[in-house]
Amino acid sequence: MTAPEPRLRVIALRVRTCYNICIVLKRYYRDDKGKPSIRALIYEKSDHCIDRSAIDRDAVKICSRLNSRGFEAYIVGGAVRDLLLNRTPKDFDIATSASPNQVKKLFRNSRIIGKRFRLVHIYFHDGKIHEVATFRAPESGDRNHVYGTFYQDVTRRDFSLNALYYSPSEEVIIDFVGGVEDIRRRIVRSVLPLDTSFTEDPVRMLRAVKYAAITGMRIAPQVGRKIRKQAPLLASASVSRLSEELHKILKSGNSEVIMRLMHRYHLLQPLLPRIEEILLSGGEKLREAFFLSLAEMDQQMLTAELSRGRMLQFLTAPVMEATGVWKVPELEVSDLQVPDYFNVVQELKNLLKPLVQPNRDVEEAVKWMFRERGLKMPRKRSRFAEENRSGRNSRPHYRHARKFRENG
Known part of the structure; x- marks a missing residue:
């Protein structure tokens, strides 16, 4: 496990935000060659206005215990984004420099899960689970899991609004990629190079649309153009993963807006091609009925x-x-x-x-x-009735089975 990079010069910088002028700190981190070339903006409590009481107490305790043992630990991703948008986070995920085994030793109520991506789940009496992940390097992928440094973990994040790290002990947000400013400008911007981001993981296109719909932000023009161009790649993702993504969209509470954006960015066709085909051929009335049903x-x-x-x-x-x-x-119309x-x-x-x-x-x-539709549910046909209907019972072994069943 690599040691955390030492924090170097911290200087004050006067920055003009979308709202006003505020004092933002700069903090420098060493790169792979040991040079202090990596800059992060540090937003203090007076700048980000996140109330620590809005953060789950157990998540704060996890970070504090890891910090007390000399490890870096931050609340990351969607939780920080939602807090900046005055929304209530559903989860408080944690990223740390500690390895999964080191985390497990510190928390009796924890369990390491996953084979490829080893994460630690920490369980609490009220059924709550907090997920703790070790910093990962950019080369970490499906087949190899490589731990990395704090900054390397940042560069793996898909969009800037999810690449923010909150330190409960310091009550600061550490921002390497301009994510705070993007949230204030209400724009979804990619951290990864667009030439490779969606080809490496086409599901990122779905996530971009979901983030835009859920937060009310707009997708950056260059990201939108790339999504439209590479939308067919979504069909190459695994069926199980896409099926689960559909379930997440439906239960998000924002399915109408998400589906409208998917239709606009040509993502509905690779996800649900038959539905998209019918919507396109059915005209505006059918499309509106589809979206109104989701609403x-x-x-x-x-x-x-x-x-x-x-x-x-x-x-x-x-x-x-x-x-x-x-x-x-007409030939099969029954009384009902x-x-x-x-x-x-x-x-x-x-x-x-x-x-x-x-x-x-x-x-x-x-x-x-x-x-x-006010229709009475028909009685479920037995397997033998289905076989009779399809003609399969004409085969000898089916005939014998039917006679055995009829004779008891």
Whole structure:
């Protein structure tokens, strides 16, 4: 484990922000060659106005204990961003110079998780979990996990609004990349080179859109142009990862705005190609119905947590209407005129391809659709009824199984 870089000259600098003129400190760190060439802006409490009482007490205690043992420890990422925007953070993640094993020795209530990316989860009695990560080097990737220095960890962050480090002991924000000023200017700007950022990890394009939607910021023009150009790369990400990203979008409470931005930046097509195809061919009325359904879901999530199946119903109901799946063929019209349940389930799965959602969630979504259309849920057919319908029971081994079942 590398020792923390010594802090060098600290000087006062008069900086003009978007709001006023304030005194901001500069702090210099040594680079890989030992030269004091790395500059960070230090925002004191009078500049950032973050009230320490707004920070989770257990997160502060974790940082304090690590500091007392000689390690660097900071609250990082989304928590600092949200505090600067006067929002309540959902999580307080911590970055430290201590290795996972060193962190675990300091906290009995902790556990090392992950094989490739070794993190430490620290558990508390109220069910709360704080995640502690060791500084990582830029070359750290999927197959190799390389620990690094404080500054190296900064350069791995995707966007400047997430590359801020708050020290609870000093009550200062350390900013190497101009993230505070970007937040004040309300702009999403990339820290990584745009020539490689989205090719290395296409999901970063989704994150840029999510950050812009959730914070009300605008995406920097050069970032927006690159997203539109490289949007098809999103389809190369793993299905499991994209499926989980969709779930995060739906439960964010900002799904309507996120999906509108995804549509604008051509990201909906690689994520949900069938839905995007129907939206483009269905005209403005269908697109607005799609977004209004998501807006209704966001509104309901203000007062209650929705299940995965319920969220899928809000996502797909307007588009399912356009597929014609609810039309009952004249030759198969029953007295109740109920569409085939299994056809509706299959159509919903087709809409979500290539993403895969658990069967129970898809079936729950279809049940909500039946309920909202005032249709009675058909009785679930048995496996043997399905096989009879498909003709598979004509095979000898199926016939024997059917006779055995009928004879008890």
